[in-house]
Amino acid sequence: TADAPWWTRAVVYQVYPRSFMDSDGDGIGDLGGVLSRLDHLSDLGVDVLWLSPVYPSPQADNGYDISDYQDIDPLFGSLTQLDELIEALHSRGMKLLMDLVVNHTSDEHPWFRESRSSPASPRRDWYWWRPPRGGMAAGDPGAEPTNWQSFFSGPAWTLDPASGEYYLHLFDRKQPDLNWENPEVRQAVHAMMRWWLDRGVDGFRMDVINMISKVVADDGHLHDGPPLPGSSLGDGSGQFLCGPRIHEFLAEMHREVFAGRDGTFLTVGEMPGVTVEDAELFTDPARAEVDMVFQFEHVGLDHGARKWDIQPLRMRDLKASFGRWQAGLATSGWNSLYWDNHDQPRAVSRFGDDSPRYRRDSATCLATLLHLHRGTPYVYQGQEIGMANYPFQTLDDFSDLESLNHYVHAVSAGEEPAHVLAALRKMSRDNARTPVQWDASPSAGFTTGTPWLPVNPDHVEWNAERQRSDDTSVLAHYRRLIALRHENPVVALGDFHMLLPDHEQVYAFTRSLDGEVLLVACNLSRTPQPLADLLPQTTGAELVLGNLPVDDPAVLAPWEARVLRLP
Ligand code: ISL
Structure with a gap:
């Protein structure tokens, strides 16, 4: 057990900076805010801070659309403050994980601007450009090169009228996919990663990293997926989830970026749709790809094919799923453990019971269950004080593009608006993105201005300040759970x-x-x-x-x- 990697004993805390703490009164959280709340993290006892993206970005997807990988968006602060954060964390014995979003860039990234400028551009091939489907004219319905549906509704292809070609975006049209088949793309990403490590960061959380390898025919052709019920689009996931070169790309990245470096790093790959069998390969130390992955099975058990088709969770399904992951990664590989994050509804509302009587008890019960599994637990900001879903009323209350796009598409496809709205209330990512509730004051201590998303009215009762001095609080329980993992090797490695x-x-x-x-x-x-x-x-x-x-x-x-x- 002495030679087990440090992260087997570690707990990671995720900061979604936009909603964590605002230091300049513009209503949007920032690095100054993170710096001002580090005591909260050290009191909790967490070992690692994973920072969601703070890079320059048009903010179409709250920073998951990056226009410059090697700077900080003025919205969030400056590189100097990022350096301060590294320093401040290190001096407290904590580490910093940056979010690495390299399946796609922003359409405003200079790479994409160049790529789009002309079919003859040396960067044309850095992205996925394809002509209309055989025999069809650009812009015709169904002329997209493949039938893939984007994760944020609608086709995964957008036409660039200037060239008459389409570009691929598995997510929003403002998030064009990089072409990892091109070695120059890979080298540019590796160089950027080395630059961050040289600056002192301790690793990366890799956004949808299992989507970077697509199935490509020898002639460059991409393939349709099976049609989606009630839609002219198809499910392309078989063509890009854990594609043919994914292990090769990750092993190469490890070699080019981490090998031979001094220091202790952590890499976690976010991998929708990953199977236990694949995860074992990704996280087998002997293969040197990534340390752990985020899998999605347990967050798919309470809905159908779409996250909006909500169904009750059966406990035996949850046990079968977690049990299979625990068994599958028992002898090689490693699990990451999470209930929620910035993309998921709040855990206490989804898996627990957020009624006043049981909210505290179910939040602490869920925490105990998760933290006692074998793997590295991730705490999402606010979870440690039992933050719950937001009482959304109308469509105007939502901000996330996934929710808004879904509403438009679903309603225009004939779904009942009230029904669509009901699903948004439960599943919208905005549930996780309301500001952290620091105290009972009108903006919950998050900002002196107007918060970009409203604070949950329950902050009067549910806030960090109130829980700090209460030994029976959710916060106090998290502190004990984290300490238990640090103290007791059975919790980490048993x-x-x-x-x-x-x-x-x-x-x-x-x-x-x-x-x-x-x-x-x-x-x-x-x-x-x-x-x-x-x-x-x-x-x-x-x-x-x-x-x-x-x-x-x-x-x-x-x-x-x-x-x-x-x-
Ligand atoms: O949020 C989801 C469920 O509706 C997922 O489909 C989510 O989009 C997927 O987990 C990928 O998430 C990551 O990449 C996205 C970004 O919007 C998410 O915030 C990020 O965590 C695109 O970069």
Whole structure:
């Protein structure tokens, strides 16, 4: 266990800078704000800060559309402040992960401007330019080179009238995909990454990194995907998720950027649709690709093909999924663990119970469950104080382009507006993007100006200041969980074994290492559960950490979580 990498004991905290803390009163969070709240992170005990994008950007997708990889957007501050942040984190023993968004750039990046300027441009081939589908005229309905649907609704291709060719964008039209087949593109990205490491950053969270390799025929042709029900578009994911050269590209990146460097780094690849089998290859240390991946299985269990088709989560599906990932990466590779992030609804509202009675208990129960799994836990800003979904009323309350595009497309395709809005309320990414609730003041201590997204009215009760001095708060519980991982090697490295796989209310498992066995039991319901009957081995076990005062050792109260040491 002594030679296990440092990140097996680490907890990562994600900052979405736009919504974290505003230092200049423009209503948008910034680096000055992050610098002013570092005590919050060191008090919590986290080891790594992952900073969502702060690079110059038109902000079409809140910074995931980058127009300059080697600077800071004035909206967020300056390179000098970024250097200060590196320094301030390092002096507190923390590390900084930058967000690496290189599947696509902004359409306002100089690379794309050059590429678009002419089919003869030396940068033309840095992006995916294709003529209209055979025999069709540019701009005709269905003339897009493939039928792929973009993740943000509509076709994944946009016509450039000047050349009569289309460019590919798996996300928004302002996010053209880079062509990783071109070695110059790869070299430019590697050089940029080295530049950041030389500046002192400690690694990268790699945005949709499993989409950089597309299936390309020898003649350069890209292929259609299966048609989507009720749409003229198709599902292209088979043509670009974990494509044929993905392992090669990541191994090359590792070689070109990290190999032979002094220091301790962390790389985590965001990989929608990745399978356990693929994840094991990506994270096998012997292959030197990435340290861990974000997988998406558990955040897909409560909806159908689209995230907007909401369905109830069945506990046995969650257990089967997490259990498979724990088993699949048990001997080589490593898991990252998360409930939510800036793209997902708030965990307590989605997986817990955000009613006043159970909000605190379910937030701490979910935290215990996740942090006791084997893997590196990620805390998304505000989760540590039990922040919940926002009470959106009308369409005007939403800001995210994914939500707004979906509304327009769904309604024009004949879906009932009230139904579409109901799904947005539950699933919109804006739920995660309201400002962090620092205190009970009118703008929650986030800004002296008008916040870019309204603060949740519940901040009067749910805020960091109030929880800081309360030993029973969600915040205090997170502090204890993080400390437990640091102190106890079983939490970091112990073997995982799922218990009661079919039980719909109790989520239980053991972790064991060198003869020490922890049993974790969580009641994910409002109904008391007969712990001693379900798991007799818990009788007389020592309580290591719980989220509620133990009323009856034989019974798990609603949303109670216990970490027990078995004799
Ligand atoms: O948010 C999603 C679910 O609706 C995903 O499809 C999401 O777009 C996907 O997880 C990729 O996310 C990342 O890349 C996007 C960016 O908008 C997200 O914020 C980012 O996390 C494009 O860069």
